Amino acid sequence: MNNILNSRIVLTGVGLTSPIGNDLETYRKSLLEGRSGVRLTDVRHMGELPAGVCDFEATKYQNRKELRIGTRAGSIGVFCAHEALAHAGLEMDALEPSRVGVYVGTTEHGNVETENEIHNLSQYDNDVRFWSHHHNPRTIANNPAGEITVNLGITGPHYAIGAACAAGNAGIIQGVQMLRLGEVDLALAGGVSESIHTFGIFAGFRSQNALAKHDDPAQASRPFDKDRNGIVVSEGGCLYVLERLDDALARGASILAEVAGYCMNSDGTDYVLPNPIRQGECIRDALKKASMKPSEVDLVSSHATSTPQGDVQECDALRKAFGDDEVLVNNTKSFIGHAMGAAGALELAGNLPSFVDGVVHPTINVTSLDPACDLPGLVLNEPKATDGIDVILNNSFGMLGINSVLVLKKFQC
Amino acid sequence: MDNEKIKQIVLDIIAEIAPDEDLSDVKPDQRLRDQLDLDSMDFLDIVMELRKQHGIEVPEDDYMKLESLDSCAEYLLPKFPQQAV
Numbered sequence: 001m002n003n004i005l006n007s008r009i010v011l012t013g014v015g016l017t018s019p020i021g022n023d024l025e026t027y028r029k030s031l032l033e034g035r036s037g038v039r040l041t042d043v044r045h046m047g048e049l050p051a052g053v054c055d056f057e058a059t060k061y062q063n064r065k066e067l068r069i070g071t072r073a074g075s076i077g078v079f080c081a082h083e084a085l086a087h088a089g090l091e092m093d094a095l096e097p098s099r100v101g102v103y104v105g106t107t108e109h110g111n112v113e114t115e116n117e118i119h120n121l122s123q124y125d126n127d128v129r130f131w132s133h134h135h136n137p138r139t140i141a142n143n144p145a146g147e148i149t150v151n152l153g154i155t156g157p158h159y160a161i162g163a164a165c166a167a168g169n170a171g172i173i174q175g176v177q178m179l180r181l182g183e184v185d186l187a188l189a190g191g192v193s194e195s196i197h198t199f200g201i202f203a204g205f206r207s208q209n210a211l212a213k214h215d216d217p218a219q220a221s222r223p224f225d226k227d228r229n230g231i232v233v234s235e236g237g238c239l240y241v242l243e244r245l246d247d248a249l250a251r252g253a254s255i256l257a258e259v260a261g262y263c264m265n266s267d268g269t270d271y272v273l274p275n276p277i278r279q280g281e282c283i284r285d286a287l288k289k290a291s292m293k294p295s296e297v298d299l300v301s302s303h304a305t306s307t308p309q310g311d312v313q314e315c316d317a318l319r320k321a322f323g324d325d326e327v328l329v330n331n332t333k334s335f336i337g338h339a340m341g342a343a344g345a346l347e348l349a350g351n352l353p354s355f356v357d358g359v360v361h362p363t364i365n366v367t368s369l370d371p372a373c374d375l376p377g378l379v380l381n382e383p384k385a386t387d388g389i390d391v392i393l394n395n396s397f398g399m400l401g402i403n404s405v406l407v408l409k410k411f412q413c
Numbered sequence: 414m415d416n417e418k419i420k421q422i423v424l425d426i427i428a429e430i431a432p433d434e435d436l437s438d439v440k441p442d443q444r445l446r447d448q449l450d451l452d453s454m455d456f457l458d459i460v461m462e463l464r465k466q467h468g469i470e471v472p473e474d475d476y477m478k479l480e481s482l483d484s485c486a487e488y489l490l491p492k493f494p495q496q497a498v
Contacts (some may be wrong), residue, residue, distance in 0.1 A: 063433040
């Protein structure tokens with residue numbers, strides 16, 4: 001117990017849904033084949049827009065009544081939680097439910113449900129007698145995590161972690177911390193996004209001149225490309241099973257990766273604009289916590305969202321953090337768009353198989369590289385075989401200047 | 414409008430709010446909650462759908478009168494507009 005604060009924490013299972021696959025194997029295959037999952041979807045008041053849409057079997061773990069009462073974010077969370085436990089070789093019945101914690105990162109929650117209710121109310125002359133009694137349980141900030149506990153009978157702590165688009169990493173970091181505090185013995189942690197179902201997100205980005213547009217939706221998300229013009233909003237989810245290493249070894253678990261270090265910090269400067277100095281500090285501090293030098297990182301999973309300014313600033317942050325050390329850099333949003341609260345966790349998942357196969361999936365849709373984004377290690381358009389990937393650094397940044405960086409290493413006893 | 418039509422209206426609403434339930438053998442004289450997996454939130458949904466679909470208001474004090482299909486019919490029949498007959 002004395003050493004619990006220094007426990008090594010490992011990932012032993014992952015459950016996900018993404019626009020290009022609903023399990024790690026399919027998702028990874030799509031990334032290596034260069035297959036985009038962005039397509040047109042109908043957005044209320046706005047018509048068809050490019051978006052990342054998930055197509056998972058929601059009734060696999062919920063009945064139709066649960067789906068009617070709950071939220072899309074909750075449903076994504078329930079699916080990912082079940083899949084993560086199964087992937088880890090665990091069954092809920094065999095776990096002590098009070099020792100399981102659920103930590104779900106979200107960029108936002110409640111917009112979808114509130115917009116739906118306001119739309120419903122407008123059909124009844126704005127008579128609030130027609131406002132649903134389901135509104136409050138649907139919109140409380142802990143909803144996605146809470147729905148997971150209700151569905152699985154988990155009685156340990158749960159909450160959603162509001163961390164803008166840094167939330168996926170933030171959920172994982174919270175899981176790590178709760179395991180090290182001894183508050184739980186197993187954490188289901190990551191992030192979810194239901195954001196394609198709220199027109200407000202799309203309209204907000206459009207008003208900010210930050211919503212992607214392209215004749216071919218599959219090419220709309222193009223980080224680092226000269227012709228990038230904004231974000232493709234996506235839904236998705238990714239939850240990991242996190243355990244203390246000793247527990248994982250004791251039950252003979254397969255270990256996907258070890259959490260080597262992490263950092264979260266704040267820009268403290270602007271509502272929207274990122275701050276490459278703070279991002280660089282976040283990267284450096286995460287490496288410091290991992291007791292690693294920048295030169296030990298093999299691959300950076302970048303956050304770049306395909307906005308003209310943000311991508312350049314992340315590249316600046318990477319130059320500041322890595323200096324002359326060449327590190328491979330890729331980007332998952334070029335395939336699936338910006339999965340918001342799920343982004344950090346999903347983008348990490350697609351890279352974890354690199355620990356096994358040594359292959360780095362590319363950034364697609366780069367037909368004309370922006371010179372301001374010309375990092376030496378960018379993996380563009382085609383996968384890159386390497387001698388081996390041992391360390392991955394996963395960036396995830398969000399509005400109000402919230403930065404999160406995770407460092408994962410290949411597990412070695 | 415008659416009792417049988419009202420019972421069907423209520424069953425149709427239950428089919429919407431509890432889509433996993435088998436409604437083929439609901440006994441009209443027995444409590445709905447004894448036969449189906451319905452909770453208090455579901456009854457609020459029934460009340461909401463009566464309001465939305467039929468313009469019928471069920472005050473909270475009268476919720477007990479919706480406990481079975483027979484009691485629903487007896488209670489709701491006078492509330493349906495006569496022109497709907």
